[in-house]
Amino acid sequence: MADTVHTHALPAEIFQPEDPLLVSERVAVAAFLAGYSGGTRVSYTTDLRIFAGWCHDHDLNLFNLKRAHLELFGRWMEQQGRMASTIARRLSTLSSFYKYCQIEDIITKNPAANVRRPKVDCESRTLGLDRNELGALLVQAGLGDVRDGALMTLLALNGLRISEALNADIEDMSTERGHRTLAIVRTGSKHVTIPIAPRTGRALDLYIGDRTIGPIFLGVQGGRMDRYCADRMIKRLTRQAGITKRISPHSLRHSFITAALDAGVPLRDVQEAASHADPRTTMRYDRARRSLDRHATYIVSTFVAGATRQG
Structure with missing residues (x-):
């Protein structure tokens, strides 16, 4: 394969002079x-780059590894303090990569096939915002730059992944059967059309103004806004709103899902809105929410207290 693929055709994120x-x-x-x-x-690029760096530091070749490595x-x-979910995902990436190499006859055996992966909690550990915090953050966003208000509203009220929001173009906005809509590309290159709440629509219209084409969200240089800029903006607004939690773009998606569940939206509808292929993914958020709010200790305490009063 190395004889037929030219290095100048390799993706820029892989072919770097300092790459190990x-x-x-x-x-x-x-x-x-x-x-x-x-x-x-x-x-996948990030996972493989980190693994390649680790191999380089230990004088290991990618094609001459064993399961022990x-x-x-x-x-x-683990020693670096990575979360179990991150470790499991990276090992899964390596298993997929080595499976590919085995199919292409680059290696004879997949060394990652039977690697033990850490058990991932069934509850989501992402920090989310409660109803009051989410409301306060949206109010703070609305007081500042119109771009900040538009992005925060779209993330919080539609639960989009940050990549989905930043990759959307003005041309993707439309009207369908009386609904303002936005066409986005979800995980797995799945194209879907989602409705936009009136509040979100007004915020987007205010920000977009007279523009008719191009990215919805622009960066300081005029190009498409990147996720690092969005992350900094969210953290700044969080501080200004007096919220002490460490919030990321994904935290807003988490907040949307838990707010929908708290509002009584059926789990199946929340799953569809979040574009979770597996309902168990949505249930992770539900368990995290219910583990405190609906814990049996409250019911047992009330039950026993009632028996005491009767006695």
Whole structure:
């Protein structure tokens, strides 16, 4: 394969002068990543780059590893303080990469096939905002820059992934059967059309103004706004709203899901709104929410107190 793929055709995020991968390894990684796009490609690229750096530091070749090496990589991530979900995802990425290499006859055996992965909590550990905090944050966003207000409203009231919001263009906005809508590309290159609440629509119209084409959200240089800029903006607004939690763009998605569940939206409808392929993913948010609010201790305390009063 190395004889037929030219290095100048490799993706920019892989072929870097300082990259620890050898040319043959670079080609294999680039070919593997070519089958993915969007957030999945970005995630896989990050995982493989980190693993390649670890291999380089330990004088290891990507194509000459054993299961024990990947187990050691997992332990190293634990020592670095990585979350169990992050470790499990990276080991899953490596399993997919080595499976590809095995199919392409680059290696004879997948060293990651039986690597033990950490157990991931069934509850989401992402910090979310409660109803009052979410309201306060939206009020704060509305007092500032119109771009901030538009993005915060879209994230909080539609639960979009930050990549979905930032990749949307003005041309993707429309009207369908009386609903303001936005066409977005979700995980797995799935194209969907979502409704926009009147409050969100007004915020977007105010920000977009007379523009008719191009990205909805613009960066300071006039190009498409990037996720790092969005992250900084959200953290700034969170501080200004007096919220002490460490909030990220995903926290707003988490807040949307839990707010929908608290408002009584059926789990199946929340799953669809969040574009979760598996209902168990949505249920993770539901468990995290109910574990405190609906804990049996409250019912038992009331039950026992009633028996005491009767006695």
